[in-house]
Amino acid sequence: MDWQAFWLTIRLAVLVAAVLAVLGLPIAYWIAYSRWRWKFLAEAVVALPIVLPPTVLGFYVLVALGSRSPLGRGWAALTGHTLAFTFGGLVIGSILYSLPFAVQPFAASFALVDPRLMAASATLGASRLQTFFRVIVPLSLPGLVTGVALSFAHTMGEFGVVLMIGGNIPGVTRTVSIDIYDQTQALNYAAANQTALVLLAISFAALSFVYAVNRKVGAAWPWK
């Protein structure tokens, strides 16, 4: 078992889940409550990583981070190096890749909050932000937990995007799923099996947690 890869993956997954917990809230809020007529386009964009091959997503992120894009050049000018093949680049790619797994459960649970409760909050003088934190968030908690747990589990197991953006640099971008791939290539089945089992157990634990949390309230799961 490659513990270095394991801890790197945990670090990546925790960071991505944390960033998405913050970043996903306003996006989900907008998706749940906006009445913009072209909203469905934005919803489709957010959902894209679910259906897109990870290599396609990874390819575009790699290009965007690389020195050929203005974004990559700007970053390089600021910091002296590009984001491609770094842990930072991996975080960005993973955030995009796991975005729908956070945003969709968030938005689904926001949409379930009784609009009359928000109206009551407004008549009692609460601003929209206060209403969000005092009414919407507490009542959407199962959906929020689901979104964070799913984005964590999803990032833990990602492969294609990591390989495209990060390559395979031990201690920097080498995650457990890449480790499994390497061990299998080297016909080192016992080591691959050991790591795969750990990943399987973590994924199972995360999903069990999600279903246990949702059991009480029901439909925070958007694909059900």
Place this chain on the structure above:
Amino acid sequence: MKAEKTNVGMQDSLTLQLHKHFANAGRDFTLDLVFAIAPGITIVFGSSGAGKTTLLDCIAGLNIPDSGKIAVGDRILFDHARHTNLPPQQREIGYVFQDLALFPHLTVGNNVEYGLADTDKSERRKRSDAILESFRIAHLRDRKPKEISGGERQRVALARALVTDPCVLLLDEPLAALDAATKSKIIDDLRAWNAAHGIPILYITHNREEVFALGDRVLVLENGRIVADGTPHGVMAAPQRESLAQLIGFENIFHAVVAAVHEDRGTMSCRINGSNVELETPLIRAQPGSPLLVGIRAGDILLATVQPAGLSARNIIPGRLLSLEQRDVIVAARVNCGLKMEVEMEVHLTLAARDSLQLQPGREVWLIVKTHSCHLMAAS
């Protein structure tokens, strides 16, 4: 009984003039209202779909009128001409929703203190204690809304709306689900609270009894317009008119004239045109001789094969069964009645009733109609 009367003028009145057009369940609907409401309880009476909730939402700022002006005293909440539209947060209006909208994740105490977020903690506690006390729910402070009874939830919703010292209170059928005893206790506490505060309270209901129990003044809302305005007795003794829409769907509609008015009994007699059949109906404001439409649902008429005695129903009309027609699970019986068999009524029976009465066309029958099953409308 009318404690808040002594405080009239203590707080500012609500003045309102609004126009709003919208599609409600596929049909066009226009709300067109002008009124002013002094401190004290004013009832808005109307059937569902009359625009009551929309009216309250417009006052609270949850819905925007197409035009008009809403003000409390000099403070303008909405003025289309001046592009003023205060958000609900700044209107200082207490609103008790039809379904109460208590926050399910908060305790009674935290629900009540919700609107006091900007107040410091000790003051917040003091004010919530006082209001919980005056609505007799102090012992429920640490319970969640789902752990208390319907009447208690109602009190919590009132306390939550009033603790912020609103300048107007809006109540949307707040007591509809409660029994009469619980209802009247809550109303007494509300009156007691308002005796000290004297704000305009707008109370929406479709329940006639609440109108008499509560209000100093009633506005009758019908199809988005105020059709009557006055004291409960003045307004409600007046035509208990049905709108044409409500009479549609009645199987039996007759042109009739008022034959006699019995004000002492709260009833009158109406003779169906071209016949000598007289029906006892509820009292409406009408003169003997005025034309009316009487509507009776076929399902509200009883049919007997022997002449009934000892019934409370006041209308027992002899007739002869003309035909029976089975429609799905009901049997529509047509009956000729009156001395010369000049009036035809439709009566709905169950299959079992038809079989056990062994009904055949030509059979002599009696039709029984309760006074309050006769719905009246002014004939235009």
